[in-house]
Amino acid sequence: MKLLFLITIYLTTLPSLHSLAGELSTSDYKRVAKDLDNICGDTWCEADFDWHIYNLKCDFLKETCEISLDLRDNYYTNNANELTPLQIKHKIIYDKYFKDLLPNTYFEDDEDTQVHVYPQLCTLSGYKNKFELLTGNSYSQMLFDDVTECINSIETKYYDAQDIAQIKTKLTLRYGDSFFE
Numbered sequence: 001m002k003l004l005f006l007i008t009i010y011l012t013t014l015p016s017l018h019s020l021a022g023e024l025s026t027s028d029y030k031r032v033a034k035d036l037d038n039i040c041g042d043t044w045c046e047a048d049f050d051w052h053i054y055n056l057k058c059d060f061l062k063e064t065c066e067i068s069l070d071l072r073d074n075y076y077t078n079n080a081n082e083l084t085p086l087q088i089k090h091k092i093i094y095d096k097y098f099k100d101l102l103p104n105t106y107f108e109d110d111e112d113t114q115v116h117v118y119p120q121l122c123t124l125s126g127y128k129n130k131f132e133l134l135t136g137n138s139y140s141q142m143l144f145d146d147v148t149e150c151i152n153s154i155e156t157k158y159y160d161a162q163d164i165a166q167i168k169t170k171l172t173l174r175y176g177d178s179f180f181e
Contacts, residue, residue: 024130029056033067035138036147049073049158051151058127065127067147071118071154086173093172097165102158118158122150 024032037053055068083091098116099105108115124146127133133143171179 023060024058024133028130028134029058031137032056032134032139032143036067036143039144049155053147058130058133060127060129063125063128065124065133065143067122067124067150069120069122069151071116071120071151071158073116073118073158075114075116090169090173094165094169097168097172098161101161101164118154120150120154122147122154124150 033053033056036056037051050072051069052072053067053069056065058065095107102118105116105118108117124143126142126146133140135141
């Protein structure tokens with residue numbers, strides 16, 4: 001009976017000891033990722049892209065956190081039936097070059113919008129415990145700054161790929177498919 005009592009005490013205090021040690025629960029991770037995603041409209045998404053942050057996981061022994069997010073670039077196009085043959089050719093060539101530059105990019109199309117989705121994983125360092133990740137019930141300034149830096153880096157890479165794909169598309173249209181062979 002005494003052993004059963006000790007096991008019960010151990011099991012009921014284990015989650016709180018885990019929390020005191022600076023670990024996060026699954027619901028904490030989900031809440032922080034959701035909070036970061038919700039500020040998108042007031043921060044990063046006021047720029048050229050929409051961002052979707054959907055996962056956060058930390059390994060405090062390795063002092064790292066990983067955030068899964070998508071850069072979403074919306075292109076509003078004319079109805080596909082109204083595109084000229086040259087516009088269609090340009091789009092096909094551009095999309096191929098762009099996909100070659102950023103292979104994990106995929107496209108979502110509907111009637112008048114094409115969305116380039118660029119999934120990324122940000123690895124952030126310097127997080128030894130949940131207290132560096134959280135302030136009260138939300139994310140810390142340190143986490144916000146690190147996510148902002150990661151987003152800026154992803155955007156730079158994406159802009160560079162857009163520029164290169166555009167240049168290669170124009171050269172291909174002008175000089176033919178063999179220009180880059």
